Amino acid sequence: MSGLTLSDLVGVGPLLLDFDGPVCSIFAGYPATRVAGELVELLEVKGVAMPPDVRVEVDPLAVLRWVGETCSHDLTRTVEEALCAAELQAARLAVPTPFGREVILGAHARGVPVAVVSNNSATAIEAYLTAHDLAVYVTLIVGRAYADPRRMKPNPGPVLDAVRALGVAPGRCALVGDSLSDIQAAHAAGAAAIGYANRAEKIDAFTAADVVVTSMAEIADALSWVSPLSPLSPEAG
Template identity: 80%
Template sequence: MSGSTLSDLVGVGPLLLDFDGPVCSIFAGYPAPRVAAELVALLDVKGVAMPEEVRGEGDPLAVLRWVGETCPHDLTAAVEEALCAAELHAAGTAEPTPFGREVILGAHARGLPVAVVSNNSATAIEAYLTTHDLTACVASVIGRAYADPRRMKPDPGPVLDAVRALGAATERCTLVGDSLSDIEAARAANVAVVGYANRPWKTEAFASADVVVTSMWEIAEVFSPACAHQSDDEVE
């Protein structure tokens, strides 16, 4: 979709949102490195030998991914349970992303279905949406496959699950994500992708996205009444 503008992508069809980044910072009050360290401690208790890079890992999803690749399923399930509990706790102190709420409300007001598709657990996502009165505006939540980290993005499976849940065609959908794995998953699923560059280095790193934004405000603006009226005029 080279040459597409932001309004070409997010103002016309179903909107898929990654959770941690575009919607909120889930680990703002319960830091990700702390959660990762707790997962490592659990593995220590179970006598699992780990390389130093895993012991020093600050991303709990990376710890889960390593366990899924190297350990028996029962250990993967134990780490999954611990991570789900930590994410649910973290959802209570998550920090909303500026204008992330406005994007969801704006798309809903425009009649566009919204799905959240994430490598975080669906339980934590649903808890956050309930706390922030957004449940009614989100048609579907696709979270991490239970104890099967191989199916996390960049695998396209979660994105395709979200598309199917909305009853949409892939070419009508757009994913907004803040990681390279989001972009890779969208590409593999044949879904357009907006890169949310919430760190300066991401602007260049997300060059393969259809469009790059540095604030969710840019997307929320597409759903403003003035922009909606302009789009209607263009269609006429």
Template identity: 45%
Template sequence: MLLDFDGPVCDVYAGLPASEVAAQLRTLLVARGADLPEHMLAQDDPLEVLHYSATLGEDLNRATHDVLTELEVNATATAQITPGVEDVVRYAADVGKPVAIVSNNSVAAVRAFLGAHGLLPMIRFIAARAEADPRLMKPNPHLVRKSLIELAAVPARTVLVGDSLTDIQAAKAAGVLSVGYANKPGKVDRFAVTSVDFVITRMHDLLPLL
């Protein structure tokens, strides 16, 4: 079982809003001489700011990535764990089904949160953002494929649980089953028009699939 991090495992920005993190990244870019376009000045998604930084050169991209990683780690201190995920991870461990985290968030942030909540020993592998290059992030199946190799998993017998369309796209590209976690109003309808294999509204809904 492969779990996306922000959503299925926790709400990363519950205490430190994503909009505030994005604003700090924009401030960094402007301070380094970047002339941000109108749409980027209003961008509230930190990962989208990281994507844009890659168009500004390697140095700015790396600086943005490093600051984002630090802010993500800080955010995990006030992140809220997703109801039911602890039961799912513990049950998977009990029945011998390996679990990996597949996330566009940083490895450092994922490890910090899992460690703080006692879940790290039950996670076999973490395939998360370790490089500044946003092209390696989902919907690119790169991280999913890394997990499959590490777990020696058969794609057709593996599921990726995610709350975004990029998760579904990455799962499809890697040949694994996809589970859309509809944790907000409207997501059931959005998943319905994709090639998602299953849709759940609670993490506990995963238990019969394990």
């Protein structure tokens, strides 16, 4: 870790949030294992030969990534469409992450822009945020590039897309994520990385993060000390 603190990162510039983890558990009611199995079944119907590890894959994003690396673009689009539909259904059953809402509202109250930067589809993210009355507090959504899984994190592309749209330098942003791919994407883009260790084993795994938190409450608390008249606030100067 870099020796930085949350106070060094939160409120300095826009806050970028991964979706599945920091904001909610998208597959809590429609399990990722089920979605991955449905994608594998779709590939079987299409007559696609798959290695054993893909047949038993429990992560639907990993299935999509394999298809994008191995199969035709038309088939990638077919799997993409199926995954988007499943994610939209999952978003309706998603369980909010404790204090994820408070982070978004706290940042907005203090003039800190919030962007959701995710490997999930933008449609599912928007549906969740709308259903939970959070959409108005989120400045930007950068979801998975359509049928182009090579651009998923750890590719820095989504993070760079976000900072460009926000009109700030990457070094002013911090990405909160619960996976190594989030940390890698943030650093590759030149942004800071806050590792959200929502499981104990992730604490030691996130040594590359600038800061590690075990609860989104820590970020919400750090935001409470940010002046509402920061340079990022519309009321300032």
